[in-house]
Amino acid sequence: MALLLARRGIATTVLDRRTEPLQHPAAHVVNAPTLETWELAAPRLARVVADFSPPLEEITTIRWASELTDPIADLDIRGDDPQDLVRLRTLSPYLRSHVGQHQLMAELWAALEREPLVDLRLGAVVEEARATPDGTMEVLVAGGAEPLVSRFVVAADGANSVLRTRAGIELRGPVLAHMGSAFIHAPGLYAPDEVRPLLTWIYRPGFTGVMIAHADDHYVLMTIYLHPEQEIARSPRTYWERTVPQVLGRDDATIRSTGTWSMTSQLATRFRAGGLLLVGDAAHRFPHTGGFGLNSGVQDAENLAWKLEAVLDGAADESLLDTYEDERRPVIERFADYSVTNHFRLDEVTKPFGVSNASLL
DSSP states (O other): OHHHHHHTTOOEEEEESOSSOOOSOOOOEEOHHHHHHHHHHOHHHHHHHHHHSOOGGGSOEEEEEEETTEEEEEEETTOSOTHHHHHHHHHOSOOOEEOOHHHHHHHHHHHHHHOTTEEEEETOOEEEEEEOTTSOEEEEETTSOOOEEESOEEEOOOTTOHHHHHTTOOEESOEEEEEEEEEEEOTTSSOTTSOOOSEEEEEETTEEEEEEEETTTEEEEEEEESOTTSHHHHSHHHHHHHHHHHHHTOSOOEEEEEEEEEEEOEEESOSEETTEEEOGGGTEEOOSTTSOHHHHHHHHHHHHHHHHHHHHTTSSOGGGGHHHHHHHHHHHHHHHHHHHHHHHHHHHHHGGGTOOSGGGO
16 A cells, blocks of 8 residues: 555655564465556565465465375366466466465565655554544543544554454454464475475364465464464464474474464445445455465555545545445455355365364354
């Protein structure tokens, strides 16, 4: 959003509570339209991110397995027609990419730091954004820092958005599952001449989950849990130190980090409250079975940036900002439906094993 506004000559301040880039991967699917938007915002950023992605043939295999050394079945999502790839290349200069969020974040910050119209402030914990009598917004930052005053505030502060909560905007929709994950380094897990699946759905005694391949022999191992008192949530390091060797069939992997999160399908009841506008996970949350999270947030920013420019330049009335939700909500609802459907369609594959996502809700 900040980079898109900078292209329009609009200065912004970006407040990020982190002081170091995220090291535990979250989003990893970057669609072609996202890269197209980044090219508009910062051409160097788009090129760097596209170069991070492995070749297409290395990120199209989906595997089902009980033991990693004994796969049940592989699915190549490239399809059977080689002309499909030729056709795709006529639609966009980019293809779908696979780049971990831990790689993306540092490059996004670097792009902001190169942009003179963006004031990036790290370690800034935002507590509230509230309207003032003169029609501007006042942003309160923890630690006694001087409040910031702005015409508009864009809340891009994630699924547990403080700004959304302070504005009294609710999220509605079901919690589908609670997830635990480990980011691991396992060199040599696959031989050089072996297929290295992008996703491996694992069903074995004591563990059901998915393994996502990342750069430099890194992987994310993820599974469902049911209660916060389970070991995976209460003492995640202990759980994964025992579980990773069992799942991988080897004990030389290094656990880089662990985490927990809730998989939901939720939308904010409104995307705007006066001068506050919600984008990305602050406005909507999907299951990971679709790859729409990061990409939909970029689409939000693209939709909103030109409207903010028009209002700030006096070319349009502030009511133009209401069209942001009018246009984005139907798209977001479709993404949510597709992602939830994908989640439960996994049951079609695992039904012969007596495994069902529905039974875990």
